[in-house]
Amino acid sequence: MSAAIVEARGVHKYFGGLHVLKGVDLAVRERELVFVIGPSGSGKSTLLRCLNRLEEPSDGSITVDGIDMLDRRTDINKARQRIGMVFQSFNLYPHMTALGNVALALRRVQGMSRAAAEARARQALERVHLADRAGHYPGQLSGGQQQRVAIARAIALEPRVMLFDEPTSALDPELVGGVLQAMRELRESGMTMVVVSHEMGFARAAADRVVFMDGGRIVEEGPPEAIFGNPQQERTRAFIGQIERH
C-alpha cells in the first residue's frame, strides 16, 4: 500500500457556535477513489473545503502531498495547485471562453506564456472530449459540458488529488453520463480522487472506499460492497435504505 496523499486528523470546524465537523480522520492513498456520502448538512462539503483550506479548520491537522496545509508558512496558493476542485455549480468564469477558463491559472499562477498555456489548456480540454468547444463561452455550453470544462480547468494544473463536490447534482439527468465518464477516465489515468456525490451506481463501479458521514463525524467506511450491501451501523443502514428507495 502506498502512503497517504491526503491525511486529515482530528479535524474540527465551527461556524460561530455551530459545530459542523467533530473530529474527522480521513486518509486517502495515492490512486485511491474515496466516495463520501451522507445526509444533507452532515459536513461533506465543509470537509472537502477544509482539505484545500477554502474553509479554515478550527482544529486538527491536514497534509496533502506532504504539505502541511494549516501551517502559516505554507504558500497556500502554491499548495492549492496540487489540489483540483470541482463544484456542484461549475463556477466557470462567464466572461472567458472554455480555453480562457482553463488557461487562466496556467498563465497567472504557473507563469506560462500565452501560447504554452493555451496549448496545455487544449490538451486538458481534449481529455474531457471538448477540444472542439475551446472557443465557446460557458453560456453557450450545456451544463454537462460546463462541468467537463471545470474538470479540465482543474486537471490542467496537474494536481495530485482531485476533490469533487456533487459534480452532477445540478445537471439534467441526460447530461450526468458525460461527466461521470470524464471522471471514470480520470480515475483510470491514476488520479487520486475524493468524491462527494449521490451517484451510487458510480460509487459501486468506481470507488475503492465509501465513507459515510453523519452529524459531522465519519460513522462508517469500507469497500462499496460492504457499505451498500451490508452496513454495520444503524444510521448507515437507514441512509442507504432511504436513497435506494429513490
Add this chain to the structure above:
Amino acid sequence: MSFDDFLQAFFSLEILQQAWPILWAGLLNTLLLSVVVVPLGFLGGLILALLGTVHSRWVRWPLIAWVDLFRSLPPLVLLVFVYAGLPFAGLEVTALTAVAIGFFLNTGAYYGEILRAGIESVPRGQVEAARCTGLTAAQAMAHVVLPQAVRNVLPDLISNTLEVVKLTSIASVVALPELLFQARQAQSVTYNATPIMAAAVIYFILLWPVVRLLSRLENRQMAGRR
C-alpha cells in the same frame, strides 16, 4: 413677436458666427475637464470599492464616513471649498487641479458605490474557483471579479458618466470657462440667446451617442433577465 424675430433671437447664424470662437474655447475646456475628471473619478471609485472588500472595521467605518460625506456635500460647495480652502492649508491650486480634486472626491464616491454593487453581484463561487487554482486574492479580483463586476453595472457606470460630464459646467465657479459659461458670456455680450442654444446643441451632440448606447445596454440587460 414674428417668427423671424424668434429665429433672430434664438437661432441667428450671424450671432453664431460671432460667438463661435468663444464657444469653441469653452467646448475645448469642457472636453479637457471630462477627459481629466471621468478617469480620475473612476479611479477614486475603484480604490473605494476595493477598500470596501477589506473585512476590517478599521477600514470599513472610515470608508463609510468618507463615502457618506462626499455624497452629501453638494459638488459646487465641495469645489469652492477645495479651491478657496486649500490655499489656507498652504496649497495653491490651479482651477483645473481644484476641479480634479473636487471631482475625484465627489464623483469617486458615486463610482465607488456603483462598483461596490458590481463586485457584490459576482457570486462567491467565482472567487473560490479562482483561489482553488492558486490565484491570489488580488489576481482573482483583477481577472475574475472586476471584469464581471464592471459588465454587470455598465449601464450605471455610463449613466453616472453622463451626469459627471454635465456636472463639469460647475467648473466655471472657480473661473474655468467651460462651454456653458462661455455661452452665457456670449449671450450677455450679444443680447441674444443663440449662443445658449448652440451650447445645448453641442452638449446634445456630445452626449446623445452615449445615451443611445446606454439604452441599448439597458434593453439588452432587460432581455437577458427574461
